[in-house]
Amino acid sequence: MHDITVKNIMFSYDKELILENISMKIDSGDFVCLLGQSGCGKSTFLRLMAGLSEPDSGNILVGDNELKGASLDRGVVFQDYSLFPWLTTGKNIILSLQQKFKNESKKELKKRALYYLERVGLDKATFDKYPNELSGGMRQRSAICRSFALDPPILLMDEPFGALDAVTRAKLQDMVLDLWRKDKENRKTIFFVTHDVDEALLLSTKIFVFGSSPSKIIYTHSFGDEEKVDRDSLFNNKEILDLRNKLIHIINKDIEEKINLKEIII
Amino acid sequence: MLKGIKNIKDYIGTIIILIMAFLIYIFATDIYNILDPVLFPGFSKIGPKFYSSMPKLWKSLISSLKLLIPGYFGAAFSGILLGILIGTNPRLNKNLKPIIFALNPIPPSMMTPYLIAIMPTFYLSSVAVIFIGCFWPFLNGTINGIVLIDQKYLDNSKVLELKGFKKLFNVILPAAAPSILSGAGTALNFAFILLAIAEMFATNSGLGHFIQYYADFSDYARVISGLLFMGGFIVIVMLGFEKFKKKILFWTLNENK
Numbered sequence: 001m002h003d004i005t006v007k008n009i010m011f012s013y014d015k016e017l018i019l020e021n022i023s024m025k026i027d028s029g030d031f032v033c034l035l036g037q038s039g040c041g042k043s044t045f046l047r048l049m050a051g052l053s054e055p056d057s058g059n060i061l062v063g064d065n066e067l068k069g070a071s072l073d074r075g076v077v078f079q080d081y082s083l084f085p086w087l088t089t090g091k092n093i094i095l096s097l098q099q100k101f102k103n104e105s106k107k108e109l110k111k112r113a114l115y116y117l118e119r120v121g122l123d124k125a126t127f128d129k130y131p132n133e134l135s136g137g138m139r140q141r142s143a144i145c146r147s148f149a150l151d152p153p154i155l156l157m158d159e160p161f162g163a164l165d166a167v168t169r170a171k172l173q174d175m176v177l178d179l180w181r182k183d184k185e186n187r188k189t190i191f192f193v194t195h196d197v198d199e200a201l202l203l204s205t206k207i208f209v210f211g212s213s214p215s216k217i218i219y220t221h222s223f224g225d226e227e228k229v230d231r232d233s234l235f236n237n238k239e240i241l242d243l244r245n246k247l248i249h250i251i252n253k254d255i256e257e258k259i260n261l262k263e264i265i266i
Numbered sequence: 267m268l269k270g271i272k273n274i275k276d277y278i279g280t281i282i283i284l285i286m287a288f289l290i291y292i293f294a295t296d297i298y299n300i301l302d303p304v305l306f307p308g309f310s311k312i313g314p315k316f317y318s319s320m321p322k323l324w325k326s327l328i329s330s331l332k333l334l335i336p337g338y339f340g341a342a343f344s345g346i347l348l349g350i351l352i353g354t355n356p357r358l359n360k361n362l363k364p365i366i367f368a369l370n371p372i373p374p375s376m377m378t379p380y381l382i383a384i385m386p387t388f389y390l391s392s393v394a395v396i397f398i399g400c401f402w403p404f405l406n407g408t409i410n411g412i413v414l415i416d417q418k419y420l421d422n423s424k425v426l427e428l429k430g431f432k433k434l435f436n437v438i439l440p441a442a443a444p445s446i447l448s449g450a451g452t453a454l455n456f457a458f459i460l461l462a463i464a465e466m467f468a469t470n471s472g473l474g475h476f477i478q479y480y481a482d483f484s485d486y487a488r489v490i491s492g493l494l495f496m497g498g499f500i501v502i503v504m505l506g507f508e509k510f511k512k513k514i515l516f517w518t519l520n521e522n523k
Contacts, residue, residue: 052421070424081418085517086440095436096426132517 002028002062002153004189009058011044017214018044022058024208024217028153029187031180033194033204035247037255041215042193046158049191050076062154072100075147077157082143083131089142090127093117093149100150116149117142120175137168141175148179157192161199170231173202197247201229201240209247211254213261219250307487316491322476323495329471333389333464337396338457345401345453346446349408354438359409366405374398375463382467392464399460400453407449411442444518447511454507458500473499 004026011019018041026032034042047053049060051070060067076082083092093113094106101109110127117126120141131139140160147155157176161169180190194200200207204223211218221243223229233240274281288309294300296308352359374395381398385391415438423437439446462474469475473496480488512519 050421050425052424070427072425072427074425076422076425078418078422082422084419084422084437084440086443087436095428099426099428130517 002189004028004154005061007058007061009045009048009060010056011041011048011053012056013044019048019055020214020216022215022217024220026189026206028189031177031190031192031203031205033192033200033207034210035194035197035200035207035251036210036215037212037251037258038195040210040212040254042210043158044215045210046156046191046193049154050074050156072096072150073152074154074156075150075152077140077143077147077155077160079159080136080139080163082146083139085131088128088130089117089134092131092142093127093146096146096150112149113145116145119148119179120145121171135168137164137172140164140172144172144176144179153186153188155188155190157190159193159195162194169199173199177203197244197251198234200247201234201244202231207247209250212258218254219247221247304484305486307490311487312490312494315485315487316494319476319488319491323473323492326471326473326476326492327495327499329469329475330461330465330473333392333396333469333472334457334461337393337464338400338453340393341397341400341404341453342450345404345449346408349405349446350412350434350438352405353409353412353442359413366402366409370402370406374460378463378467388467389469392467392469395464396457396460399456403449403452403456404446405449407446407452408442411445411449412438414445415441443514447514451507451511454503458496 004024006022006024006026009019009022010017022045024032034045036042044053048055049067051067051074062073083089084095087095090110090113093116094109097104097109097112101112114124114127117124122138122141122145126134126138126142131142134142144160161172164172176190180188192200192203205228206223207219207221208217209219210216229237229240234244235241291306292309295303295306296310352362377398378391378395381391381394382388385394419437419441423433428437461472462478465472465474466478473492477489477492477496480486480492
């Protein structure tokens with residue numbers, strides 16, 4: 001269907017190499033976490049996936065088609081600006097829905113929007129509120145609502161919960177997992193950028209750890225079908241604890257190397 | 267009623283300053299005669315003349331509006347339209363920038379002989395003076411607003427495949443609105459400054475003409491009456507504009523206002 005193959009992606013900005021030889025194979029319906037310290041290029045990679053930038057070389061295949069430019073087939077949830085602040089939440093959602101469902105009436109689209117607002121745990125009143133009248137958590141819920149209402153086969157999320165407090169963050173993680181799990185037949189392929197190891201363990205079926213300068217994949221882990229981590233096993237299961245320690249160790253080592261490298265240059 | 271009281275409270279400082287200025291002026295003129303009585307007639311003279319000029323002042327205002335409204339809104343329309351065209355077209359922007367830099371600072375008053383020669387009527391040449399003065403702030407405000415749109419809004423619009431007019435009205439114009447409206451404010455100021463120049467030739471009426479006319483006869487009581495009337499009008503327009511601006515730009519205001 002839409003298995004994704006990333007082949008030898010190179011990307012540089014201002015002559016500096018940012019991504020070096022990124023390759024991965026993703027099955028349709030995977031929940032992929034891109035994990036790494038900040039500034040390691042994982043968000044840059046997500047921008048390539050979104051079609052907002054183009055790689056210098058290499059390509060990204062969705063099914064058999066090469067990915068070109070931004071498209072409604074790949075929904076994006078940004079860290080804190082997926083909604084236009086000058087439109088109400090409802091108008092934001094309707095505007096995007098009109099892009100995809102061109103022949104449907106406004107009434108139908110509103111129904112769809114309200115249905116998904118409910119599914120992300122927001123009440124109807126949110127529809128007429130402006131984004132800056134909402135809390136950070138509600139804004140992200142609205143952004144996720146917009147993405148799921150558009151129903152793209154691939155969803156890209158760039159540290160969507162990075163600016164939220166711990167409690168809200170946990171709630172939203174559960175919500176996204178729930179939304180993702182419920183679509184059993186057409187499960188979305190999700191790419192989720194985070195620097196939080198626990199978040200990655202909790203959400204993902206595949207984890208790619210990005211190392212920095214230039215960024216490359218330094219570690220990969222796939223969970224088996226029955227191995228899905230939940231909040232309890234995250235802290236009780238020996239195997240998962242080992243994996244957690246390993247991931248933290250890998251990331252810390254990468255940070256140390258970066259610091260040493262800087263000292264040598266200075 | 268309650269709102270009225272609140273408004274007065276909000277502007278209490280303004281009211282005190284105005285009363286102070288009024289008192290100082292009365293002391294300096296009517297009471298102690300410190301200032302030159304021709305240039306600074308006392309309120310005992312201004313008051314009656316202001317009152318007797320009222321019908322003429324209202325007429326002048328209407329006549330000024332006939333210049334201001336087409337000049338200002340004509341400039342708004344063409345400035346924003348051209349601004350959109352240039353702002354969304356990097357190549358055009360780059361090539362036209364030096365030309366805009368060169369033309370922008372030329373005072374419209376210096377163009378008056380040419381405008382009179384080119385325009386079919388005196389009325390239109392007066393409108394043209396205001397038009398030119400207001401055009402540049404609108405144009406620059408729109409171009410700058412569009413060029414400086416935050417990348418995140420553009421990314422978002424790309425992801426949603428927004429294109430053409432839909433993108434223009436839902437993303438480009440709202441995102442550029444702060445800069446366009448700041449240009450609109452500058453243009454409004456210019457419009458009033460240029461009003462007097464535009465009314466120096468061409469028309470026999472208007473607020474600028476009123477002031478100019480009585481200044482020529484050294485009737486400064488009427489000049490000051492005209493200035494006060496015009497000042498009052500400008501304040502009302504500006505406050506209205508501020509309100510409009512706040513309404514459009516509500517989303518830029520602080521969340522915890």
